[in-house]
Structures are given as structure tokens and as C-alpha cells.
Amino acid sequence: MPEPPVLNPPPLILYEEIVRRALLEDLGRAGDITTDAIVRPETGAEAVLAARAAGRIAGLGIAASAFRQLDPSVEVDLRIPDGADAEAGEALALVRGKARAILSAERTALNLLGRLCGVATATRDIVRAVSPYGTRVVCTRKTTPGLRALEKYAVRAGGGSNHRFGLDDAVLIKDNHRLVAGSLSEALRRVRAHAGHLVKVEVEVDTLAELEEALALGADAVLLDNMSLEELARAVELARGRAITEASGGIRPSNAAAVAATGVQMLSVGWLTHSAPALDVALDVRV
Secondary structure (H helix, E strand, O other): OOOOOOOOOOOHHHHHHHHHHHHHHHHOOOOOHHHHHHOOOOOEEEEEEEEOOOEEOOOHHHHHHHHHHHOOOOEEEEOOOOOOEEOOOOEEEEEEEEHHHHHHHHHHHHHHHHHHHHHHHHHHHHHHHHHHHOOEEEOOOOOOOOOHHHHHHHHHHOOOEOOOOOOOOOEEEOHHHHHHHOOHHHHHHHHHHHOOOOOOEEEEEOOHHHHHHHHHOOOOEEEEEOOOHHHHHHHHHHHOOOOEEEEEOOOOOOOHHHHHOOOOOEEEOOHHHHOOOOOOEEEEEEO
């Protein structure tokens, strides 16, 4: 199995504004009127961020920033690193500081943490399922608007790899591009006249005939879309040594191993970021 990329936490600049906007959405026009009515400004508190279900952790530092944005004096002691697995009931972090900040940031922190841990856990499970075949699991651009950088980080925390971050970092010629251009050869001609020499070109194909055309035209990678297992196995043989092979379309935990067994080099799994369930996490105040 290929070694996953080194897991580097995202820099603050990538998520600070995301967390701020989420807090503003929750606080609304008048702030947390419940907490402000019940809790005195000087009251301190200690709380535990915990996993209610077992899973892969991702985004703990991002969640912690929600508390600090409301009160920079809040201390967050992270107990488990991103990329590690937690058991149900395990403490993930200890939060200490002004009670108002802790209670008002609670939902924002849990929303982000649960979402990212869910993506990481789903990725981990598929990576484990395909590990006997040496297949790499990659995510897609089917991400929550505004959360792409964070969700792709969660995929890496789960042991997966990232496909394109956006439309500007690689060429992927899809069916609609080919139709608008008139042919695959014309689409490729236009791409090569426009893109820089360092840009890789991937072509989406639906049939073995389209695959043979893409290979003849020198595509660097081929996206084998919604092919049967038999077609995928044949496609892998045709492309061997000529282009990177990537399977896509309807890949789920239930069928990922069977797809990987065809010999395809990568599984493109949109399910990781558009349908993975959130991990159940909680904040419990200690009294």
C-alpha cells in the first residue's frame, strides 16, 4: 500500500475566517441570549471534548479555535492528534476558561469537529478495505461549499489523498468539454495550446473505445467513469504503462474492495465528502 502523505495541520489563515463566519451565523444579531442571561461574565468553567462514537480524529485544532475566537484566554489542551483513532467515550481535549465563551462556541466547534472526523473516519474505512490491492483513495470536488480545504485535510487525516483542489490546478477533460469542442482530439489540442507544460492532463472516459482514443492521444491519466468491474479490469490492461488509471462513479464502502481488485491505481470517491456521516462528538462541562 502506498504511504499516505505526511499529515500537516492546515495553517490558521485557511480556517480562521471559516470559523469566524460560523460563529457569526450562530450568534446572530444579539449574541447568545441564553448563556448571557444565565452565566455571569466572570464565571469560569472546564469542559471535555469527547468522542461519543469511535472514529478517526480530524480538525481538533480547528474546533479549538472557535473557543479562542470568542475569548483568546481560553486554554485548550489537545489530548489526541489528528490522524489518530479514538474510542467511544475517549476525551479528545480539555477546555478551560470563561464559561460564556465555552458555551457560546460549543455548537460551532462540534459542528466542525463532527463533520471533519466523519470524513476522516469514512476515508480510513475505505483505505483499509482496499489496502490489500495497493490502491490509493482520492477525494473529489464534491465538497461542502466553503469547507473544501478542511474536508480535503480530513481526507488526508483518514489516510487518503487529494484530487484537484479546484479548477486551476489540473486539467480534467469531461464529456461536456468534449461535446463542446467537437471531439476529444480538438479538446486536447486546445488544452495543450493553453495550459503550461507542467500541467497534467486527465481524460474522463465511459467506454473502452473512448479509453483507446485517450491513450492514443497521450493523456497522462484516465478517469474510468461508471464502468463495470469487467470493463475496469480490461481498461487497466489497456492503460498499463501508458497512463494512470482512476475509477470513479458510485464507489462506496460496500464495493470499494471489488473495484480496487480490478487493478485500478486510484479510486475517486465523492462519497467521502458529500455523504459521509458526521462523527458523534460532545462537549461536557465539569462541575
